[in-house]
Amino acid sequence: MDYAATTPPHPDVVEAMLPYLKEKFGNPSSLHSFGQEAKAAVEEGRKQVANLINCQPEEIVFTSGGTESNNFAIHGVIHKLKPNKNHIITSKIEHHAILEPCHFLEKEGPAPDGAGAGFKVTYLDVDEDGLVNPEDVRAAITDKTALVSIMHANNEIGTIEPIKEIAKITKEKGVYFHTDAVQTVGQIDVDVADLGVDLLSASAHKFYGPKGIGFIYIKKGTRMTQFLRGGSQERNRRASTENVPGIVAIGKAAEIAKTELSERIKKTTELREMLFNGLLEKIPDIRINGHRTKRLPKNAAIIVKYVEGESMLLNLDLEGIAASTGSACSSGSLEASHVIRAIGTSPEDSHGSIRFSLGRLNTKEEVKYVLEVFPKIVQKLRAMSPLRRK
């Protein structure tokens, strides 16, 4: 129950990529037939991905994953539009792969006017459900703003942001709009034309593809520099020998996602509601994290008062249940997550954050098993907890 951290590649995805790990091993840049065979596979993968998010194939650039796509979006736009535009607007609950490049630009970045001014970043507040207010975006835009980057759905608490509403504002103001859709592509309907974004990031391993491959959608006409520089691959937008098996895999994963999408939404919503309702019924002093309805079908994030997230995780693990405290990417650390803090959770409560996330292989029986095991774990931990009712 940790599908938000990663997913098992679909068997058909592995099957599809295997020939490109074996006999069809050409380099797409090579002029000979081995190379051209690999190039054709790359272009087929591009079409499949474009078809999933409703764009043109040439608007897809393959990357090594969500982090590279996010870094690329931030650096690509700001380096192209500087020094006239030196301002980025984002939110306090973005993934670190957005926040860290922003911090880097603020601290280390060039001084576009030669006077040490550097880049500026506005980090918007969110409400207690994790929602960005589109009017806050409007208010933050200045004539120096190059880019707005707001995630499609939050990885920890599952809240889906009002991307269409924000896109209307950025369009009106003539500012580029990027969305980190790592948690939504393949999970809910992601249609870039309907959303109205200029840039969008995604990662295969979050939707039943392998790790090490992702993409960035770059709307035709969007002005940006490269991020990885070298050869002329990906129409000069991203250097590096194409990860052919990975591209074939993400293409297949996109194709399968397109077919299974409504089924996935239905199934995970159902299981999540079953889980939420059961937990709320069986465990006192817990609450749902994130927006109750504007949320990812797969995400079941809760706060369990008077217990530590890590203790819950390890006890669940002993029972064969995988879950997460906040984001997998920072789960090595003991700090309360920036997302949990940004939605106004008290420091004590924030320790009790736990995220279950559902996927295509989960069953009702598994949810029942969690509902049987988890309340006992909470009860045991609370009995030992110094935090309880102090």
Place this chain on the structure above:
Amino acid sequence: MDYAATTPPHPDVVEAMLPYLKEKFGNPSSLHSFGQEAKAAVEEGRKQVANLINCQPEEIVFTSGGTESNNFAIHGVIHKLKPNKNHIITSKIEHHAILEPCHFLEKEGPAPDGAGAGFKVTYLDVDEDGLVNPEDVRAAITDKTALVSIMHANNEIGTIEPIKEIAKITKEKGVYFHTDAVQTVGQIDVDVADLGVDLLSASAHKFYGPKGIGFIYIKKGTRMTQFLRGGSQERNRRASTENVPGIVAIGKAAEIAKTELSERIKKTTELREMLFNGLLEKIPDIRINGHRTKRLPKNAAIIVKYVEGESMLLNLDLEGIAASTGSACSSGSLEASHVIRAIGTSPEDSHGSIRFSLGRLNTKEEVKYVLEVFPKIVQKLRAMSPLRRK
């Protein structure tokens, strides 16, 4: 005969990575057992790679390939050492993945002193064999120099650079030294302690691993910033969910390379000499490109006067032979390669550049077949050529 462009993954490499594309799909950042199983696999891969190049496992950072490793080396060092150090020394025959980040820094980079000075790059000349003179490196170093980056062996002409000699100079001067070893790791002995470098780039698909995975060796104590920013993976040196199957694969490829290395050197040297001698004997007006002895065993690059490289390639392809004109990364373009120009080849001759590159699956029979087919192709093309003896 295009192993310098890419190689087929070794069957044992594919076998080793498969479980990590299937049941062992955990995210190494997850605290539960599925995550820890993946983490253990990543650390095993790191040990195998470290063992191949004789360093500590914690000195290896996995990347998406050679391009990212090279971009990382350049940006990582210069952003850390600026504004005091703002100068990079490299050569005119480096891969584009070194040259392009350098061009970007020169043109777009920050002004470290706030006065628009920006970064400076010295591009060293090479001799007619493609060799960098270590004394040129010494002469170019100033008190502003942050980094010297000279490739271990050139991808087009195969010349092996005097890395140890250059390392002595950089060490003496207190300047970091990076080498792009994409063409050498797994092909010839690469021992970072013996070479004396601080940073080294490599890519799995050049030594019988898959595309989309590489590494950078960062000597303990080397000061550099991140390149991909976000989560705290790779001991905070490279954000992004680890490409677990890719890392298992590059680990296995490194292990196999270590075992097979002397055999690979012996075999490819033998086949290359057979090819060179046969070509020189059978075709008039050709010459070897690159240094005759200080060269990669696998590389058989030649200049065939009075013909176009691309015509040779396409005719070879029709006979089932894969080769390359210069680097695969720029082979979409019709420009004469920067490497061929830098070694002083005349514009006319540079069009006749062709590179055969040998590998573990090539046989003497295949070399004989090339020696039978290729002279006829050259003869045919020369008969039609407007360049001939004009």
